[in-house]
Amino acid sequence: MDQRRPVDVGILGATGMVGQQFIRLLSGHPWFRTAWLAASERSEGHGYAEVSSWRLGDPMPAGIATQKLEPCRPGLGPRLVFSALDAAAADTIEPAFAAAGHIVVSNARSFRMADDVPLLIPEVNADHLALIDVQRRLRGWKGAIITNPNCAVVVLAMALAPLRQFGIRSVLTTTLQAVSGAGYPGVPSFDIVGNVIPGIGGGEEDKIQSEPGKILGTLNGDRITPHPAVVSAHTTRVPVLDGHTMTVSVGFDREVSEEEVAQALTSFRGRPQELRLPSAPEKPLELFSDGFRPQPRLDVGLGNGMTVTVGRVRPCPVLGTRFVALGHNTVRGAAGAALLNAELLLADGWLRGD
Amino acid sequence: MDQRRPVDVGILGATGMVGQQFIRLLSGHPWFRTAWLAASERSEGHGYAEVSSWRLGDPMPAGIATQKLEPCRPGLGPRLVFSALDAAAADTIEPAFAAAGHIVVSNARSFRMADDVPLLIPEVNADHLALIDVQRRLRGWKGAIITNPNCAVVVLAMALAPLRQFGIRSVLTTTLQAVSGAGYPGVPSFDIVGNVIPGIGGGEEDKIQSEPGKILGTLNGDRITPHPAVVSAHTTRVPVLDGHTMTVSVGFDREVSEEEVAQALTSFRGRPQELRLPSAPEKPLELFSDGFRPQPRLDVGLGNGMTVTVGRVRPCPVLGTRFVALGHNTVRGAAGAALLNAELLLADGWLRGD
Amino acid sequence: MDQRRPVDVGILGATGMVGQQFIRLLSGHPWFRTAWLAASERSEGHGYAEVSSWRLGDPMPAGIATQKLEPCRPGLGPRLVFSALDAAAADTIEPAFAAAGHIVVSNARSFRMADDVPLLIPEVNADHLALIDVQRRLRGWKGAIITNPNCAVVVLAMALAPLRQFGIRSVLTTTLQAVSGAGYPGVPSFDIVGNVIPGIGGGEEDKIQSEPGKILGTLNGDRITPHPAVVSAHTTRVPVLDGHTMTVSVGFDREVSEEEVAQALTSFRGRPQELRLPSAPEKPLELFSDGFRPQPRLDVGLGNGMTVTVGRVRPCPVLGTRFVALGHNTVRGAAGAALLNAELLLADGWLRGD
Amino acid sequence: MDQRRPVDVGILGATGMVGQQFIRLLSGHPWFRTAWLAASERSEGHGYAEVSSWRLGDPMPAGIATQKLEPCRPGLGPRLVFSALDAAAADTIEPAFAAAGHIVVSNARSFRMADDVPLLIPEVNADHLALIDVQRRLRGWKGAIITNPNCAVVVLAMALAPLRQFGIRSVLTTTLQAVSGAGYPGVPSFDIVGNVIPGIGGGEEDKIQSEPGKILGTLNGDRITPHPAVVSAHTTRVPVLDGHTMTVSVGFDREVSEEEVAQALTSFRGRPQELRLPSAPEKPLELFSDGFRPQPRLDVGLGNGMTVTVGRVRPCPVLGTRFVALGHNTVRGAAGAALLNAELLLADGWLRGD
16 A cells, blocks of 8 residues: 555544544544544535544544535535534435545444445455445435444454364344433433443344344345345443443354354454554454453553454353353444445545546 | 231341341331341340431431341340341351241342242242242251242343243344442442443343243242253343343244233232232333333332333344333342242232231 | 422423423422413513523423413512522512512522521521521511522532531532533633633622521521621533532631541431432431542432532641532522422422412 | 663552552553552452452553562562552651651651651642751661642642732632542542542541642741641542542632633643653643533543643632632542652652662
């Protein structure tokens, strides 16, 4: 990768929580430069600091405060745009941008399950990028839409990916999800201080039950054959700031030992590690032997929030194997996921001009 | 039940968290009177308020503060004693009391899995009290030991009891357990504020996997044939004060509809409700239709902490049926459970003199 | 007080957090009956359960769920109405109701500092009700507006009231305020989990600095001469559900001993205690000797939330005396305060028909 | 500063929370190298990882896990030792080390108020190091003891230091202290989740009232004349992990404007900034203009935890000026403070061999 000049990128929906994470992660990025910030019409012409309420611990990167916001209008802005839009806006804005030639690297759920749209985790299914050609052929777009999974799904799918070799039949997971997953203002404090809410709403459980099949599936010609594993998800919200924790039980086609599982998780690597992509953690999965880890407060930042941590691998009397997995929901589960997707697109030549 | 005079009771381990709950729940009890408080030798002769650090929101009942503590010596104290001892102490003290003629109603784990000791939930297995005769015969005791389950097991076993009719084969649960379950001082705040710990330790998962079989089992002559359901438990600790929440997936022998499950849960009643025992909630199980309940902060106090609440009954793609259950771990899961056990013993005539 | 028939009352702004507290506290009230619920035009004709999201731990009282909401239109509804409106709505709706003959017992801040409106704490300044006559004379109203103080001010003013005898010159307080004080949805959990926000906004500090002067002031003819004490308030928000805690330092005209302060606080009683009003706590102030009390989680419910608790009375090297005070912000600081006001109005004959 | 070779340092009490912070902060330090770890006799000969339960988010630095623990015996270990001992141990161990020629840079409270021991904040009173000569003369020691203040006092004293020019007469502060200030296991979670404890115990308020006088005092010959400001401190514990927040009201000899205060705080610099000590933050004090900052979760890490943040500077109706201050209690308030002290000792030539 000989990156002479940084590639200009834009952000759709730059003022929300995920938009802010994009800005933070792009600051000082070796390949990309935040050149264009877009939000709703109302914000047009205002400086970023005027219309956005910065919520992150790290201070706003230099130069962003006074950068002018533009409307989410196709044709404006650089070829590569990150989308931090909510689904309602993404439904129409993302296709319009793709039609106009933009490469839309989206965190929205709108097109995740579309047959011709990659639902990408670069370590897991980098080959699914070939769908871009299908997408362009079918839709007549010059650009494209590439998506990353739901914030809880990334954690689950990454932990399952190296276990595909054992023949995954069934997966039963309970999530303990952080409040940042609900955006901002999100969960009222009166509802969650000293409490647990045993459901997330918004179709969260459906996403966790459907997205992994596509992600872990196999590209056959123009289509992805979904992985046949059946997934059941109980979701809960807990008073944690960042980091979705999941208990996971997995049933395999055959008996699999604790050591086989541990070995598969530990040795897992993917294209981002091969290519040494800037946001790629050295190890996509980190396995703890301590019986009380991973914990969100201690472990969510590993690999700059891009490592998924796993612990407590042991037999499950009902399904076969069980463990705990944890990932940073607004980094590996949102802005960092999209950024890694964009890095793979660039490294694999998908951003070369038409 | 014509209770002319209150029955005197004692408390072994009266100064800890569970001991305090016993004192609180016995205050103003229509049948029992706290007549004797016992703790370690060190406390002997001191007033209760001197050696105990009262941790409950409700104030210490009148008269307790100056009550003198006695040592845990068999023969002292009333015939009926509640045990709030930890397992190490209970191992030797409880049998000594039973041998000396005391009826020990214990919250300790020491004898829960002994073949001849009832592991009692009065709504679920009141008939297991017949083991007392076996116990006396085998051990030559004039007294007896009766135990209640682990604080998470009570919640699970009560929710499963009415589902036995459908043929339970397998159960997979993840617990989100309150900090009060770890006693006092228990979990350091530095470990749990804004965090989740994905394991409880102390054999918690083993207890949840083994105790339900005995509780839901069938008394055949002198022995209990355990229920054949296989149970898998992931345990976690969450920053909640009181109330263990559990996600539960259940596999049955046959297809069971959501309505059948809901109907079974809602109509569930047991001996305590028939006998109108003082601590018995009107309904042992309360079913919520709201998709975000039960929640520990809102629902843990239902039925004075003796009701187990259930919600989100729906199909599980992997096992068959799933739901969320919640119970008050230091009331229904500890002191309140033992108290209800003692009420059943009295009502069923087990406390009549030798 | 021979209350043969309950008096019908209405609630303006019945669907919000304070409105819900009114409904909860009025349920089973010996003197009042919730006969009329009003909210915004949008809600008109809908059942209460349809348009309100019940947030309280106690279940919604029987009969409320299907009660139809009416618009906040003067002339509709009973003579006595409680106002849980926000200030913007109260600005115009409350005077319109008072003009139309309603007695408006308001929790809103709109008219608290108006010269002719009682800012009432029945234990402290019951005689200020005489302002109702001034109000009617000046404004030509048949009805009236009576207000209760800001939720933090009640705590402070009640703790200061019995100390007026020593000549209060200056008061410096820091508040640690619960999230329920911000209403619902109120404070986003992402802002407050494991955090402290060192400011409340909305003029909170100004209210704490100005309202006590009026409350502790003296009625002279048609006007209140404010108490001359200077008050300084630092406000903070903490991750507590209910209960505003305040550290308070007080400077007096003369040297005052710890014992004098303790004695004044402990012996404090007022009109509600004399009249045995239904919501009056036996003791308006409860003094703790424990060096770590009062604490919101343990002590906020004392006297059904109507008792203000005080602790750690000791000398202040800078001002003279210092202590900690705590009160339930949505009960004694809002709905319970207004209810006690209405009870005093009834007991003192202000609700007799024209 | 031409540091060719790192200086070996030891840590007394290396296994506790503060000891762990020393190890973390010394890892990769440009001047110092952790060469010797000491703890109680029990730990002697064991590897660090065996006897210490690592509690910090950052992983244990490489090489520490297997480093053998030694007893706290004078003569062993390097000349420069950091003390993370508790006061009871420090009372006897620190003087023994100083007598044996060690330079003890201590975080314990044992000798803070001794007349001949520097109570050092390098930005505030670097000249107090001259007391080392007094100490050696009076006590006949070859080594010395240098202390840093209590974790809350550092925050207060640093915020007050630049205001000395206006003539500070009185200071009234309320602290909202993090749970990490209580060490580990420290505050039980059952006591603090969703709660506030209005007192710290252990003489915390006395320390806050007495230590600033010495720190802000003037060295006159062999003695420090304490600063005459009278300080009053209310302490509280809040469910925050790291960071003590303080509201502070200050009375001056003369009227001082908000701008003068802000200007004094912003321009404040000290010896560590002049000398560019490795742990010195660029700005010892950072002033926020936002009305809701500083907040512990967002701002405690500024300057690697060595910056004290201040906000909400405004007039105080009672004393004159008020503001909010925040500092990292286990970094700037403990291990980082001691480390900066050691850096000043080295830079100023106090570590040169005898």
